[in-house]
Amino acid sequence: MTVGIPRGLFYYYYGDLWIAFLDTLGVPYILSEETNREIVDLGMHYATDEMCLSMKIYLGHIASLKEKCDTILVPRIDNYGTKNQTCTNFLAVSDIVRNLFSIEPLTYNINYEHMETEEEAFKKIGKELGFDELTSLRAYHNATTDINYKRQKQISRNIETLRKDKLKILVVGHPYNVYDAFIGKPILEILKRNNVEIIHSSLFHENITEELGEKMQQGLYFKYSKNLMGAIALCEDKVDGIVFVTAFPCGIDSLVNEIAFCYLKIPHIEIVMDELDSMVGIETRLESFIDVLERNGGHEKNSDVSTNG
């Protein structure tokens, strides 16, 4: 039985974990390609036209995978406790896939309010793939230790960059947007080409960012944006500028980013990507943003100039 893993949404949070888990169990899997124009078009064909770009891309990945594998891994993540809710798309996506493509994805349901933990979810996946509880549990724990070690390394590298004496820009956005080959990667490349050190907002310890995020915005309950806001609070006085990367029309970002803009005192720019955007216009905007930062005194803080949007 081959498991298909679509390279979108959840993959950027838990993809390494899934792959490590399947590797230990010895289950073959297929990872869909990096997002390209073809996949975006496929996604647009299947999706409702008002869905957000990330969702369209995700559906495109599934459409490109469904012929090649026996079953597909589409998680449903409801919440990590009452204070850690997720986007409603994350709740609905497995049912949308079930109805659009008439395939039955693997059961992977996380709902801490109803005592359905991550461990429980992996046990269920193991069962559906034909392994007993103990084997899948052991595989899950092995995988988490591996992943934690890897993530620890990435985090310390990220923090080291923060100490460098160069022009630093914090890139804020959901990982499925920032690291997607169609949405965020071109933006990161443009920044790199302009000799800017990139700080990744998703590569910080979650316990720290969560607490800081809660302090910054009371009553905040979206898990993933809490972490992003915490990253902003953590780096605000250490970076020169902030680039917000969003997909059109992201429901959460429309409010959360806007609240952040009200607080922020350092220069920032918001880049909203949709399926028709050309990279040329965005390159111009980013370059002029970097120019402003440089004129603003490089890495010496001077918060007089605001370059909103």
Next chain:
Amino acid sequence: MKKIVTYPQMGDYNVPIYYLLTHILRCEIRKPPKISDRTVELGNKYSPTFVCMPFKYTLGTFLESLEEGANVLIQLGGGCRYGYYYALQKEIIKEQGYSFKLINLVTEGKSDLKKIIKDFKGIDPSFSILKSAYYLFITMKMIKYMDKLDHQIRKNIGFEQKKGEHEYVKQKMLTCFEHTKGYFPLLFTYLSYKRKFKKIKKNKKKCLKVGIIGELYTIMEPFANYDLEMMLSQYGIEVTRFTNATYLLFQKRKKVKKYLKKVKRFSKNRLGADALDNVGRLVYLGEKKYDGAIHIKSSFCTPEIGVMPILRRVSEEYKIPLLFFSFDTNTSKVGIETRIEAFYDMIEMRKQNE
């Protein structure tokens, strides 16, 4: 400084809320202004680009009431990004230079009773819990009665002999409700107006039946859906609507479990906000052989957009025509009328062919 309390506008529910607030708080309560083009314009001007429509409407109402002197605003929160409204609205209004207090009654999808009591004590130090429990009970009853009568009105308003009679009686009823003196007077007014509504002459024959499903604010605020219900009733269509305050406050928890069983074939889990309920309702409409269904939402409403592919499959399997509407602040009414007309022609022809 004198405190003037106000709250967002939604449908006719400003009457029970006004009743409740005037009785439990000893300060001036101001009714929110009716939503007009100016409200929408104000809300649009200060809102982020792709936020959903209720945000713009409530922000517009707040700004208008602030202009008229209000300084304590009450906002609710909910499951989707509705819970974030108050945080951003606070910042936006602050930027306009008003001094005000924004009270949020629902945090993280749940209302914390202790916090609410503390907030109300902050507005009015003589706030009494016992007294407010009594008036809360009356308000709940009032909402229930209103929704019950509304359900009747919706069924008959298209067939009245004298045009506008239902609306006239309803307005009179709302005024009576607003000046109710206790529970029993309320019950009597309800019963007498129930009789009055029954007495209205109507010529009802066999007619087309259409159900309206969708996002809650757009359904309940007539300005937000461009008076869709009235438009349909003018074609002689009997309208059924499921979402109302009674449903949201009392029935939702029970009904969701029922719906989950009913729609197992299409969706196994909750889909966020009211999305699963809408799948359940469409299945219900299909089973009862309704002539059509209309799904309305504000544009960018994430849960409802997510549920659209599922709804489409349900409508194919039950063979019930389904029309999607996505309202924004500058949708033109003419376009909606055209689409409704075409939809009406379609479902009528379909009925004749049967």
